[in-house]
Amino acid sequence: MRSDLFSADQMAQHGKMTAASHRLAVEPAPDQLLDRLAENEAALTRVCNLLTAAVTAKRRITPAGEWLLDNFYLIEEQIRTAKRHLPKGYSLELPRLASKSSLGHPRVYDIAIEIIAHGDGRVDAESLSRFVTAYQSVNALKLGELWAIPIMLRLAIIENLRRVSSRIALEWFERDLADSWADRMTEVAEKDPKSLILVISDMARSNPPMVSPFVAELARRLQGRGPALALPLTWIDQRLTELGLTIERLVQSENQHQASDQVSISNCIGSLRVLGAMDWREFVETMSVVEQILLEDPSGAYGKMDFVTRDRYRHATERIAKKCGLTEQEVATRVVALARVGTVTESAAGADDRARHVGFYLIDKGLPKLAQVVG
Known part of the structure; x- marks a missing residue:
């Protein structure tokens, strides 16, 4: 899983290349992520049991092994978090890839794997944002995919920890x-x-x-x-x-x-802590293509609303897109267009000023009108 290490600029360029290479599957595929998480958990536990026994027997272990043992409590905590936020069937609603190497994997999981691989387990807000922004300049991600990024990054980090720990175990036997x-x-x-x-x-x-x-x-x-x-x-x-x-x-x-393994383990442990400290609500709003479109609300009200209300509108856009077969950004664009028509109508005929607001069409009396437009 370890690949060439990229700077923030290189990560952005790789985001575009990754987006261009992704082909989405049409047919549904079984959910493999929970099974893989269970396999990784079992493998990590075996390695930590091996290292614990080695220390008890006063056998020397490498610095990477010491890092793994000292922080295994955090890894276990993150695995529990991953299980809690990844209920069975959750990933089935996410767009999945058709390529052989990633067949059946959610697209956003492959994105997480690429970020972790080219950062040697290290995640920071800048490189993550630049990768996702560059990716979306080619293919926009769905709202559900943006919200899934934290859990997918956790899974990718746990995958990377399993890779390094397996090598640590093999080399310990040698x-x-x-x-x-x-x-x-x-x-x-x-x-x-x-x-x-x-x-x-x-x-x-x-x-x-x-x-x-x-x-x-x-x-x-x-x-x-x-x-x-x-x-x-x-x-x-x-x-x-x-x-x-x-x-x-x-x-x-x-x-x-040994030095390389220690860096990989320490990067992964540090990244798990970073993920827990990041403001994911701000990240999703900043990265959301739908958010940028709805901010064009002719009434100007949308941008002044609190997060919960804006999120309600975004999820309404998501639900409507699923029902009508359009993309989320296509629905959002048509909502803004209706609100602009409402602005013209109100100016001309003194109509209800709510028709100037995107929410009127997403969750209010203008919903039937939006249904006519999106089909």
């Missing part, structure tokens, strides 16, 4: 294998140095993985511990030479991987 051999060799070197060659032979026959976690951990445990314990490292060095590698290169690679 390091633990190195620790087991190092323990055995250290004990033999102290008690019966002549038998060390037999242990090295046993390790060679076991064909240990020549990967950076194993090699780096074995080198950390054995380097500088005397000439006897240099022998297994000499064998490792010979094996690596056959592969065109060196101990030093794999140690450097392992350090980079």
Whole structure:
């Protein structure tokens, strides 16, 4: 899931490209998000249980593993929040994608995945807003999709945490294998140095993985511990030479991987906190295409109303669009057009000034007239 990291400008450009690539499915698809969330929760729990057992056994874990353990309570809390805000069937009402890689996924979930992937788990208000704004310059999102962005970002972050934690677990087993051999060799070197060659032979026959976690951990445990314990490292060095590698290169690679994983985990944890602190009502209003259209209300009343009333009007637009088959922005545009006609009529004939207000057609006596216009 980790991809090239983008700046805010690059994120905006990627938003346009993502919108252009999206093709919506016509046929309904099963809701997969809750099942995937359950799988991710189980995987994260297994990894944290593994790391907890390692710490209890006084085995070393990586900084990324420590971050994961220290903040697992927050991850569990966010999973509970995701379940609460993602009731069964919720995502079925959202537009879904037809492409093979994202088949059946809600469009807004794919948007969240792209944002998380190109931010290495990091979300901030600026890059999020620029991505969504750029996306909507190509394809407008529905009101329900805008409200779904916070929960979809949580799901994408949990997905990313599962990806990194799975790698942490795999590499822990490789390091633990190195620790087991190092323990055995250290004990033999102290008690019966002549038998060390037999242990090295046993390790060679076991064909240990020549990967950076194993090699780096074995080198950390054995380097500088005397000439006897240099022998297994000499064998490792010979094996690596056959592969065109060196101990030093794999140690450097392992350090980079551990630092990268720590950044990914810390970004994800920080982003979960950011999501909880963001003003999503303001975000939705700022991003809503329908909101921008309704603000053209000829009476000027809409923009002076409180959030609850404006939200009521937006949801009325959403409901009408579902019934008549038009887009939400098409409905909003026709409502404003009717209000403008009402303004002209009132000026000419002294009609009810409510006809100048968009709400008259969305929730009041002008609703039948809007029904005639939208069909």
